[in-house]
Amino acid sequence: MPANQSGAENIGQETDSDAIEAAAGWMARLLADDATEQDSINCQQWRDQSSLHEQAWQRMCQITGKFASLPKGTGIQVLEKVSQSVVSRRRFLNVLALAGIGVTATWLGASQTRLGRSLQAQYRTGPDETRTFTLEDGTRLTLNIDTAVDVDFSAEKRQIQLHQGEILIKTGHESPRRQFLVTTHFGQLIALGTEFCVRQYKHYARVAVIDGAVEAYAASGVKPQRVDAGQQTRFDKTMIAPPEPLQNAAISWRHGKLVAEGMRVADFIEEIGRYRPGFTLYDSAVANLTISGVFSLQDTDLALQSLASSLSVELQYRTTYWVKVIPAR
Structure with a gap:
């Protein structure tokens, strides 16, 4: 939950600006991928602490134009219902930026949440940029918009942790004894000398193979699935869908x-x-x-x-x- 809001001892020292920034943090927290009902309860408790908090919350509703003056007691289910036509938390954060309101990693739980880890990632892109990096083994790593990854190369493996977003990888030529891995929230991919895209959604991940092949492993340990060039598949923690023909929509963003x-x-x-x-x-x-x-x-x-x-x-x-x-x- 956002920092410095667990009790009432600091309320008397708060300014309007402090309360507005805290309200922005609570909204972003409730839109995080791993938000829970407890987060909603904690937010409600924060709103109930003072009229300043409730006024800040309602002002944020007006600024974003998205939550339309949510009533007290609103839970995550209602948040999702109201915002069902808005497809990403990234856009909400964009609106806060347009309104001149920043959201810090501290508000969002820093390294304790997916979003916090994303904010602290080694390689990341903003909502309006793509970037390409050449890694130490010659691998070309392209990050689509709003993407965050960490890279861990050791004597035994080459691993990319995809925290959020979408990446295009063209692996460097190296001994196959040092595996090339991509880890997502839902499982892991092993590259077999390849070029491929990986996109992480809220409830699953998708891999699209342009050249070579990839082996997909779901977190639950079900039988892995080989995905060859010209194929794509999606997987979550419990299953891997059969590969299907590669759709141009999955890779056309690179152009x-x-x-x-x-x-x-x-x-x-x-x-x-x-x-x-x-x-x-x-x-x-x-x-x-x-x-x-x-x-x-x-x-x-x-x-x-x-x-x-x-x-x-x-x-x-x-x-x-x-x-x-x-x-x-």
Whole structure:
């Protein structure tokens, strides 16, 4: 839980700014991947400590325009219901940044949470950048937006810990006796002289193999699955799906494009929204429409305009940072 908010002894020393920053931390905490009902209870207790806290919480609701003045007693289930059309915590943090409100690793539990570990990772990217690194063995490691990894090379192994986001790896040529591993929240991948992408979602991870092969291991120890070039699969802690043909959408980000092949509008908006500041939403009435084409991830306004010109939908803007895809009128 956010620091310095477990008791009431410091309340008298708090300023409005302190309370606003704490409220921002609580919102971000409740949107973290590993948020629990206890976090919601602790947040409620913090709100109940003083009228200053409750006012700060309601002000944050107004700033983000997302939680619409949540009533007292709101739990994580309600938070998820209200924010179901907003697909990532990254966008929420973006909005806080736009409002001039920072969120520190201390608020989010520092190294005790996934987000905290991500903030302290060796290699990371922001919400609007990709970066490529050459590691000591010649491996090329590309981080997509909002990605965090740690690298651990030893005499026995080469290991990359993916905390969040998406990476493209082209392994260096080295003795196979020193395995190349990618560890996710859901399991581990062993590279067999390969080029591949790994993306970590909230409830599973996906691996897409461009060249060579990868062996996927779920955390539960079920039988591993080999994924060859031209294939992809998804896995969580308990299962590994059978490999399927590689979809261009899984790897096209490396060229700054989104390749949609009969993609649902809901999925399209989720992808485009990753590359836009603020909120990118859709009406449930258009969620299952499908779109095909190649769209720019560098110019998401153009991508959205292309969507609107291709389907019977239109774009509803409230601000530069708030857009919703709705049925055409």
